């Protein structure tokens with residue numbers, strides 16, 4: 001018992017030190033001791049171990065008054081993560097360091113069949129491995145437009161991809177020799193928002209990803225809600241109108257049929273346009289494009305009332321191409337959300353993700369790093 005509890009304390013202390021170095025970028029052993037409340041001797045032992053494991057690097061030396069010259073510590077940027085963001089049309093494969101700085105990224109059209117997509121991703125990962133000689137690749141994080149069963153770790157629900165019950169982890173791990181972590185894009189984004197976000201971490205946070213479909217990542221009391229078979233957060237498939245258009249999930253009139261990027265394109269009436277092009281047309285003064293986007297925004301805000309009533313979050317973070325045009329979407333969504341907060345409740349803040357376009361990839365980095373650093377909120 002004594003040994004077990006000592007080991008647990010040692011692991012917790014190691015995580016505390018790693019996270020202090022991660023969030024402060026550089027600091028000395030003395031600052032670590034002061035901020036953590038640990039003894040200088042304990043800090044020295046942990047730091048030596050982290051340097052030995054090549055998580056932390058020393059230097060350069062700083063200067064303080066009266067001649068003392070402490071050595072500064074930082075995370076080892078030669079430790080890298082491969083992030084893969086699979087979306088129905090586009091897949092992005094990127095390389096990032098442990099600080100979440102992206103070193104490279106490339107995009108490919110997502111193959112329609114799961115097997116072909118897995119082969120394409122493996123080929124890109126192998127290229128990166130060949131180019132990363134000398135760096136330590138910590139693992140592969142994969143962000144998915146659907147749900148992963150936390151027990152079987154298989155990709156079980158992907159209505160906008162049309163894949164069924166796919167094992168991505170097995171073949172990718174076998175072909176590359178790397179550890180693979182995978183999760184729903186919104187869950188990854190929720191973790192990343194907590195990890196890299198510029199707001200103080202909130203206890204109750206809902207991330208809503210809006211693209212071909214709509215998904216949610218739910219942090220309640222600081223914990224990610226997964227639910228049975230990992231299906232918590234599939235709020236895009238709440239039926240809004242049972243007589244509405246058919247959804248990819250097989251039901252009719254789901255929220256995402258009215259409020260996703262595809263919905264705005266349908267309102268506009270042009271099938272061969274991308275959502276980015278629709279945003280551009282609205283910016284150029286195309287009034288039909290403005291109308292289509294405003295209709296989408298109203299439906300988005302209206303559907304978020306479900307989230308407010310059911311989960312009462314501090315904040316809702318919106319992720320997707322629409323955040324590039326937040327001055328158009330933000331006010332409409334906020335008005336809709338505020339219009340019907342249950343009596344006695346407080347309307348949550350609704351904000352776009354802090355850095356446009358990279359949120360899903362940041363999520364892939366956190367999926368891999370959280371094994372070593374733990375969760376930001378603990």
Ligand SMILES: [Zn+2]
Nearest residue numbers: 237247249254
């Ligand atoms: Zn649906």
